[in-house]
Amino acid sequence: MDDWKTQTKAVHVGERDFEAAGATVPPIYQAASYAAGTEQPFSAEDLGEKPPFTYSRWNNPTVVMLEEKLAAMDGGEAAVCFASGMAAITGMFFQMLQPGDHLVCTNVCYPGVLEFLHDFGPRIGVDVTRVDASHPEEVAAAIRPETRLVFIETPANPILRLADITAIAEIAHQGGALLAVDNTFGSPIATRPLSLGADLTVYSLTKYHGGHGDALGGVVIGQAAVVESIRRAISIHLGPSMAPMNAWLISRGLATLPLRMEAHQRAAMTAASFLENDSRVKQVTYPGLPSHPQHELARRQMDNFSGMITFRVDDPREMARQFDDRFQIIHYAVSLGHHKTLCYYVDTADMNRTTFHLEGEHLDRYKAFAGDGVFRLSVGIEDGEDLIRDLDQALG
Ligand SMILES: Cc1ncc(COP(=O)(O)O)c(C=O)c1O
Known part of the structure; x- marks a missing residue:
């Protein structure tokens, strides 16, 4: 699979296990729970690395299929899907930032993100510095010892201003912070932030990935350890998991992305x-x-x-x-x-x-x-x- 071209990955990744009835199209696993056997833990705290399907807020086969496709398209180790782009972005913030941490955030991006930070930054004890991310020197000047995360969006909603991912990744890493990029406007066909040095890529899948305006969704893609910590803390415990029908619709859209x-x-x-x-x-x-x-x-x-x-x-x-x-x-x-x-x-x-x-x-x-x-x-x-x-x- 690693040497497949992008178009082949978009069509085939994640679909190998769905051949039971000979169908050439993956089913929609519209199930809340699974007969996982008697050895399975009752608490998500005891889930191993590759847990069997147990309960669909934890994992669902149709959603996992989409997650595998999305990780492959962006060149990430793992992906965790959410019910919307906002759920993915806010979930990432909740997991990556602790009280006392500092976030450097672009001052122009999808409005919901800045509105959320304006309301919730103070409530969760996270200090936010808004910078013009098209000027990397502003990002550098804003970094502090307690900066944990830099968040940018490129091209930025609504004005199509760009941010230099490579330059900002270097600045973030020098300051001991991670870089997360909202790549919704470009899609992985335009830009693959992880290959330019970013640590996390987030998307509203509602847009280009789904592509037909019929399903909300979001995703965080990156290193498996970070992504799985977001799944555990946010998807499982806060519950904004993606519905199987949406995963199926977005997978179908992804094939033609x-x-x-x-x-x-x-x-x-x-x-x-x-x-x-x-x-x-x-x-x-x-x-x-x-x-x-x-x-x-x-x-x-x-x-x-x-x-x-x-x-x-x-x-x-x-x-x-x-x-x-x-x-x-x-x-x-x-x-x-x-x-x-x-x-x-x-x-x-x-x-x-x-x-x-x-x-x-x-x-x-x-x-x-x-x-x-x-x-x-x-x-x-x-x-x-x-x-x-x-x-x-x-x-x-
Ligand atoms: C760049 C960008 N990121 C995130 C979002 C939020 O995504 P959703 O509407 O799927 O929650 C949007 C929505 O328009 C967006 O344009």
Whole structure:
């Protein structure tokens, strides 16, 4: 399996044990408990390294199949799945950080993460320093003796700013901390953070992995000892385990992830080039365009530029209403990474008030990407020319 190419891993890893009835497709083990024999412990504290299936909050065959695929795709030793991306990320924080520890966290990422840290950091006694992760020297300056973890997201939601994983991994390790990367916007087809020096990769599987907008999920991938400690403390004891049906849906999506990412990138490049050359559009940000301020880093760190674009127009609130009214193919909706193209307006003042709380130079740097607000376009796998026609008529 180790020498299989990515596309083969996406289709086959983890499926070897499911041949009992001769089915060529893995079953959904929709079971809460298993006849594990009389020798099994009643407490999860006594579980060995490879415990038999006992109870589905601990482990479930369909979820394990997905975990094996995900670990193989990212080049990690192990993976633990959760009911959502937020459950994976917050579970990782709960397990990796103790009262008195310090976290260095990017100041721009999926809003739920920063909102969680704002509320829960003080409650769990963890001090959080927010930095602009596109400036590695800010990460270095923030590290303290009690820093346990550095958390970044690249490309960052919602403005598509990048962070240099290799540089930040080195800084974190020099300071005795681990690096965790939210790679949701890129997927493992674009970037494999573990191979660039990161210790943990987290994903919302709801996005590109699942790819069809029909199942929530999340995962933490990394060294087996760390991942299994997260499973024990968080998945088993807090209980945000993934449901088997979702694991099956996301596994099915994963089989076509490499193919879909090619289609996302192709259509996104077509749409981004159209928007960049249209006088109704003020600014376009796409890592695949030479105009992206970090295009060189994108070329170094991303094998696929993904399907996420942002763009700005005059009077965006009116344009949002117009888009909602006029789009024929594109859905005016949140989320991303689906086969269908989605578009949503993200207002800078609103986001800063509720979530980012940026000031001074940090706010200026955010606005260099987003101005007063951006439309976030998650380009699906439709034909790029059809998307251009829909954008063209909707822009009016
Ligand atoms: C980059 C990123 N990380 C994490 C999440 C949270 O994932 P979920 O919605 O599956 O909980 C999201 C959701 O949009 C996201 O965009």
